[in-house]
Amino acid sequence: MHKPEQYQNDAMNPISVDPAAPLFIVLNAASGSDEAVTVREIIETELKQAGRKFELSLVTRAETIADVARDTVRRAREHNGVVVAAGGDGTINAMAQATLGSGCPFGIIPQGTFNYFGRTHNLPENTIEATRVLLSPLAYPIQVGLVNDRVFLVNASLGLYPQVLEDRETYKRKLGRNRWVAWLSGLYTVLHYHRRLNLTIEYKGKVSTLVTPTLFVGNNRLQLEQIGIEEASVADNGELTAIAIRPVNTLTMIGLGFRGALGQLGEADHVVSFSFQSIVVKPALLFGRKFIKVATDGEITRLHSPIKFRVADQPLYLLKPAPVEKK
Structure with a gap:
């Protein structure tokens, strides 16, 4: 590598x-x-x-x-x-x-x-x-970031964020394409989304477990800076940034959304972030899902587990x- x-x-x-x-x-x-x-x-x-x-x-x-x-x-x-x-x-x-x-x-x-x-x-x-x-x-x-064999230039994600993007497209078709529609549709999704991902993550030879509503991987300095993630600069230097949220109630999740809008997400106690060149993610359960919904730069697809995020060679x-x- x-x-x-x-x-x-x-x-x-x-x-x-x-x-x-x-x-x-x-x-x-x-x-x-x-x-x-x-x-x-x-x-x-x-x-x-x-x-x-x-x-x-x-x-x-x-x-x-x-x-x-x-x-x-x-x-x-x-x-x-x-x-x-x-x-x-x-x-x-x-x-x-x-x-x-x-x-x-x-x-x-x-x-x-x-x-x-x-x-x-x-x-x-x-x-x-x-x-x-x-x-x-x-x-x-x-x-360039890769999730399995798919390119992403801005971000790739599992869980809540792909659902936010799907709902956003539905509302944009009905109400028009602007940032207020995007923001309000995202708020609606957060209020109605209650699923959690049970994941194992292989990182630097170690395996850990993670329970989270969403795993977000950033490859764009501007977006990471705007939400207040300290590792933003790695997007220009050969690494990606993973962001996950520990399980929280709906009200706390909304509060985290506001903190992200204010550029303070990285300071929140419920947020975990780290930089990497390569990680492997898969369902923690033995009989977990074979295909996982993944968003890459706003486009939704289903990829076969395990999911590997890495920087392109x-x-x-x-x-x-x-x-x-x-x-």
Whole structure:
């Protein structure tokens, strides 16, 4: 396994990108809104004015994005091109999944609600400015998390958090996509969720047990900083951060949610957090569930137990503004 130092000082280890390399862009238009049409026009206008070759594919059905992503990466490899994801964290995740290990540089045009990945790497939320970043001459190594064989750039989780995400999508379809809807739907889920995970965790050669409503693994410095987790900086340095909550009543759980919103979750007595490069998680019972619901960057799937969280052996190379060196 690689050492954490592989991801340190990313400003010193970029790769050069051919200024003539074609861009292979996937734009998520699955929501069916007119906004996707506007975004497409902006991207095409900016790249034509810059004289840059590109191909743009629209995803109109969410269930096809994995196939589109694989085909896009194949074409990018054939033409020594750059893979670009235009969409929210879920779209970026699907494109990153296909791109990891391909040797292609990776670019994004953020379009989601929270955009933790894009904001962490100082990528503009304005479509015009984000498109211009795709013309950057350098791509920087970005740490990738894996849960079994699935990529996550922001977070992966078991238990309560995947349920929060499922309920959030239901309410967003009914009430619209904004942060207030996301927050209120999360509160509703916490009030009605009473399950607990009984887990065994293998970590650094030792096995321990954990009873918790949720296990959250972070790979995004900005998100971890916002909720007040001390280990936030490891997300840039070759490690992930696990966060678990000891069993508590509903009122205490709501209080923890408010503490997270205030950036004080790491100070709570009921919260356990630690950094790692690799852990294995499985149901503690001998006849535990073979498949466990897992969320990766907001997308829900079921993975076969045991569940292994680890840092990928190789990074993605992201087109982004040059990092500011700390003095």
